[in-house]
Amino acid sequence: MNVQHLNRVIITGGAGFIGSHVLDYLVGNALADEIIVIDNLSSGSIDNVAEHINKKYFIFEKADLKLINEQWFAHFKDVDMVIHMAANPEVRVSVTNPYIHFNENLVVTFNVLEACRRGDAKALVFASSSTVYGDARIIPTPENYQPLEPISVYGAVKLAAEYLCITYSKLYGIKSLIVRYANIIGPRSSHGVIVDFINKLRQNPSVLEILGDGTQKKSYLHVYDAVSATVFLALRVIPTITDYDIYNVGNDDWITVKEIADIVVEEMGLSKVNYVFRPATADGRGWPGDVKLMLLDISKLKSRGWKPLMNSYTAVRKTVRQLLKKEI
Ligand code: NAD
Numbered sequence: 001m002n003v004q005h006l007n008r009v010i011i012t013g014g015a016g017f018i019g020s021h022v023l024d025y026l027v028g029n030a031l032a033d034e035i036i037v038i039d040n041l042s043s044g045s046i047d048n049v050a051e052h053i054n055k056k057y058f059i060f061e062k063a064d065l066k067l068i069n070e071q072w073f074a075h076f077k078d079v080d081m082v083i084h085m086a087a088n089p090e091v092r093v094s095v096t097n098p099y100i101h102f103n104e105n106l107v108v109t110f111n112v113l114e115a116c117r118r119g120d121a122k123a124l125v126f127a128s129s130s131t132v133y134g135d136a137r138i139i140p141t142p143e144n145y146q147p148l149e150p151i152s153v154y155g156a157v158k159l160a161a162e163y164l165c166i167t168y169s170k171l172y173g174i175k176s177l178i179v180r181y182a183n184i185i186g187p188r189s190s191h192g193v194i195v196d197f198i199n200k201l202r203q204n205p206s207v208l209e210i211l212g213d214g215t216q217k218k219s220y221l222h223v224y225d226a227v228s229a230t231v232f233l234a235l236r237v238i239p240t241i242t243d244y245d246i247y248n249v250g251n252d253d254w255i256t257v258k259e260i261a262d263i264v265v266e267e268m269g270l271s272k273v274n275y276v277f278r279p280a281t282a283d284g285r286g287w288p289g290d291v292k293l294m295l296l297d298i299s300k301l302k303s304r305g306w307k308p309l310m311n312s313y314t315a316v317r318k319t320v321r322q323l324l325k326k327e328i
Contacts, residue, residue, distance in 0.1 A: 128161070135293075177237055185221070218255070232304070260316055
C-alpha cells in the first residue's frame with residue numbers, strides 16, 4: 001500500500017453522515033482509484049452520494065451487512081482499505097432496544113471482518129466512539145484509560161467490536177486503525193442534539209424541550225475535521241503498524257447542552273424561548289446511558305502532526321448555520 005494513494009477502498013455506511021464526507025474527501029483529494037460504498041440506506045441517503053453515481057471510480061452496492069452474501073463479500077477481494085462506518089449511531093436507541101445495537105454494530109462488524117479475512121483485505125479503519133470510556137474519572141480521557149466501563153449498550157458493543165478488530169489484526173494480519181470519535185457534527189447529520197433542537201424549534205418556536213438538565217458538557221468536532229483526521233491517520237498510521245492502533249478523534253474544548261441551545265436559538269433569530277429541562281436521572285442526564293461529561297485527550301493525534309481547525313464552539317455554530325442553509 002502506497003502512503004499517498006490507495007487503489008481500492010470500501011466505505012461501509014458510506015451513504016451516511018460521516019461516511020459520505022469521507023467519500024467526498026477521498027475523491028476531492030484524488031486519494032483512491034476506486035471507491036465502493038456498501039450501505040443498506042437504513043439511516044443514510046442516496047442523495048449524500050448522488051454526485052458520485054455513474055462516475056468511473058465509484059461503485060454503490062445496496063446491501064445489508066447483517067446478512068452474509070457473496071455479492072457484497074466479493075468486493076473485499078484484495079482491497080487496500082476498508083473504512084467501516086456502517087452502524088446504528090443512536091445511543092439512545094440502544095437503551096430501549098439493545099438488539100438493534102447488537103446486530104447493527106457488533107454482528108455487522110463481525111461480518112465485515114470476515115469479509116476482510118476471506119477477501120484478504122489489507123487494512124480496516126473502525127469508527128468507534130468516546131462512549132467506550134463510560135463515565136471516565138480522568139478528563140480529558142486518554143486512549144489508555146482503564147477500566148473501560150461503557151454505560152450504554154451502544155458503548156459496550158463498540159468496545160466489543162474494537163476487540164474483534166484487534167483480534168483479527170493479530171490473528172489474520174488485517175491492520176486495524178480504531179478511531180474513537182467525540183460527537184461529530186456538520187451538514188448531512190440526521191441525528192444528535194443540534195438536529196433535535198432545530199426540529200423542535202421549527203415545530204414550536206417558543207418552547208424548547210431539552211433532554212437532561214442542560215449542564216451535560218461534551219466535546220464536538222466538525223465533520224470536516226473528523227474526516228481530515230481519519231484519513232490523515234489512515235494514510236500515515238496504518239503503514240507504520242503491524243497489528244492495530246487506537247486514536248481519540250475530538251476537540252480540545254467542550255460545550256454544554258444549554259450553550260448549544262443558546263446558539264441554535266440565536267442563529268434561528270428567535271427570542272423568548274422557554275427552555276424546559278427534562279432530566280432522565282437524578283444527576284441530570286438526558287437519558288439512562290448518557291455520559292454527562294466527555295472530553296477526549298487528543299494529544300496522541302496531535303503528536304502525529306494533526307490538529308482541528310475548529311473548536312467545539314465554532315463547530316457548533318457552523319453546523320447550525322449549515323443546517324439552516326445560512327452557510328455552505
Ligand atoms: P449514519 O447513520 O449517518 O451512518 C451510518 C450508515 O450506515 C448509514 O448510511 C446507514 O444506512 C448505514 N448502515 C447502518 N446499518 C447498516 C447495515 N446493516 N448494512 C449496511 N449499511 C448500514 O451515522 P454516522 O453519524 O455517520 O456514524 C458513522 C459511524 O461513526 C458509526 O459507526 C457511528 O457509530 C460512529 N460514530 C459516530 C459519531 C457521531 O457523532 N456521528 C460519534 C462516534 C462514533
